[in-house]
Amino acid sequence: MQLSLLQPITDRPGPWASVYADVSHTTEDAAKQRELSANDMASRLTALGADRATRDAVHEALADGPGRGEPGARAGRALFATDGEVVLDAPLPGPPAAPFATWSPVARVAPLVEATGGRSPCLVAFVDRTGADFILRDDTGGDQPAGGVEGETWPVHRTATADWSERHFQTRVENTWERNAGEIARAAQEAYENSGAAVLLLAGDPRERRSVYDKLPKPLRSVTYESEHGGRAAGADSVRLERDIAQVRAVHERERTAEVMGRFHAGEGPRTDGGGTPYAASGVPALVEAAREHRIDTLLIAPHAADANREVWVGPRADQVASRSSEVPYLGEVRPASGRADDALLRAAAASGAETVVVRDPEDAPAGGLGAILRWNH
Incomplete structure (x- = not known):
């Protein structure tokens, strides 16, 4: 999956409102149901500390947005907003299992990638x-x-x-x-x-x-x-x-x-060209280092990965990501914020033109559920 869809998100510092909403058109009062859903998500964002302008932008997009599909259609939407503007409004293949909203330094993009990343255009x-x-x-x-x-x-x-x-x-x-x-x-x-x-x-x-x-x-x-x-x-x-x-x-x-995972597993092992560093990485510290250096070619992510919710530290730029808060000031950010590893790595990968592959077979997934094929070694 090409991550160009996320490009508008990588260019903005946040914080971000991320909303995954059910916009199914299954009843005759679809407009009323959209308004109720919009009110619910706006209330959640208010409770999380979102600013009023961003909350209102999300509410307007959900309440006034088109009822996608014909009556009876089940559908979902993922919205990402900051600074009073909905920056990305992406349809989902179906409604989210549990609609939710977050307010965080990095947009909550991993569920969008996991929902759409296994389907080739x-x-x-x-x-x-x-x-x-x-x-x-x-x-x-x-x-x-x-x-x-x-x-x-x-x-x-x-x-x-x-x-x-x-x-x-x-x-x-x-x-x-x-x-x-x-x-x-x-x-x-x-x-x-x-x-x-x-x-x-x-x-x-x-x-x-x-x-x-x-x-x-x-x-x-x-x-x-x-x-x-x-x-x-x-x-x-x-x-x-x-x-x-x-x-x-x-x-x-x-x-x-299968082709990508073959390359990944081959890259994990000893090098055959005399080098000492593999062309593949797993584990949050190694992936964070590769993301900072724009070395990720293909980011591998397994749904519900064990490492997905690992805490990392981020700045407003996509490449300002570190495993420890003490590292971020060296990247030019004096007040780092805490974020999820999966979202921070996806933001960095999108900003550097990388792609991602969703690995749905747990037995084939990288250790911890996150990995990468690298563009080059040290």
């Missing part, structure tokens, strides 16, 4: 012989249009006769299909790179999608799948396509996690 290409439409499927709520491409529209239909001139015409038709497949492949590559997707799914005309697949660059083919369901035409088989999208995202995430 998927670019879906609906292909036919004249072009393609692209959508991005992720956990931000609904499908996001991701562009499209139109190829040549004539000739695209073959005839059924065997006359020489007709065979010549059919060759022209197939050449049009091939040229259009090349255009679709180039457009799909561009849409994939611009969308932040982790996987590409081709749906639609069987012959054309196979031709498109063959024309994709090899690295993109390695994360591209095909679906026999769905297409550009209205009324295409969307139910089974939904299943295929979910399956592709899950398969890719499992493979990605």
Whole structure:
């Protein structure tokens, strides 16, 4: 998971109001329920010591925000606010098990990452012989249009006769299909790179999608799948396509996690290049040191990690993090604040352009539930 979503949070010093709310639209009085939820979260923030402007900004966002989804839909939202402004309002895949609010020096982002970090964004290409439409499927709520491409529209239909001139015409038709497949492949590559997707799914005309697949660059083919369901035409088989999208995202995430954990466990052991320091780290002190030095390439986090709530000390900047309060003044902050290890490490990782992987198998997770693959050793 790329942590660019958290970038607005890393640029602000806080303190932060972090709210995880249930915004399910399951009753006819949804607007009234939103108001009650907004009042509840505002009261919690007041009790925690949040300033009035920030509390009111959260209340307004929850009370007046859109009721996401159709009636009957269950949904959640994560809001992060500071200095009287909601800086990030992110949809959740579902309502939180227990809605809550916090007021802390570092935004409470770990539950958001854990809720959304195990689901790879998927670019879906609906292909036919004249072009393609692209959508991005992720956990931000609904499908996001991701562009499209139109190829040549004539000739695209073959005839059924065997006359020489007709065979010549059919060759022209197939050449049009091939040229259009090349255009679709180039457009799909561009849409994939611009969308932040982790996987590409081709749906639609069987012959054309196979031709498109063959024309994709090899690295993109390695994360591209095909679906026999769905297409550009209205009324295409969307139910089974939904299943295929979910399956592709899950398969890719499992493979990605296995690959990353293989690198992590290999990096923990003795170096094979003559160096003495491993390219992987676990344990809060080692991770904090790596975060300060911008050495984290991939942060590993297990849900309910034992080390997640370990106390660390932070300053307003993302790289001002230490295991002991006495260390922070050396980083330029004379009045450090106490924070959670998982949130502080995620803030630092996001600020340095790192990514994160949520490790859901406890047996494969790093000791303590937190670890990292490093960009370089000392």
